[in-house]
Amino acid sequence: MGGRRTDPKAEALHESRTLNPRPESVTDARFTDSEFFDSRDLMQVKYEMVRRVEVDGQPVATAAAAFGFSRQTYYQTAAALAEGGPAALVPSKPGPKGPRKLTSEIVDHLEALLAADPALRSSALADLIHERFGTRVHPRSIERALTRRRDEPKERPKSSP
Known part of the structure; x- marks a missing residue:
């Protein structure tokens, strides 16, 4: 049974979203002549590109092309x-970064509706949101948004010394 051999480092880089999609385009001598430098490691490649310019004084166009x-x-x-250090080179997770439909304004409105009538069901709330904001929202999404809001840590008042 011949299984497919995998490279653990390539797998780890892929999982962390730092696998360079074009390692063959890195022509910098340190990457082509050294086992330490790995052109598959996107963070390492980008860091070294910036270092070449800032420390070694290489022109930007030359460094960018070599990497x-x-x-x-x-x-x-x-x-x-400069802003976030090496950690800033890790690509952010793909996908939405926050709610698209259930904005803070809409969740505030939902809470106000529930404060006025605690017996309202999520399906009725969905209809009310559609009427008021023109946004169709699934009732389960409303339940999750309200749970998230309820579970958010509340700001504590600062105690005076």
């Missing part, structure tokens, strides 16, 4: 590093 990126990518990477 397989555009100048714009260099500038974005340099700004991210």
Whole structure:
């Protein structure tokens, strides 16, 4: 039974979303002549690209080309590093970053409706949201949003010394 051999490092890089999709485009000598530098490691490649410019004084266009990126990518990477350090090079998770339909305004309105009439069911709330905001929302999404809001930690008043 011949199983498919996998590279554990490539798998780890893929899982962390830091696998360079074009490692063959990295032509920098340190990556082509060294076992330490790995052109598959996107974070390492981007970090070294910025280091080449900022420490070694290499022109931006030359460094960007040697690492397989555009100048714009260099500038974005340099700004991210300056603002957030190496951790800023880890790509963010794909997908929505927050609620699209159930905004804070709508959840506030839902809470007000429930305060006025605690017997309202989520299906009735969905209808009321559609009437007021023109947004169709699934009743289960309303239940989850209200639960999230209820479970948010409340700000404690600061005690005076």
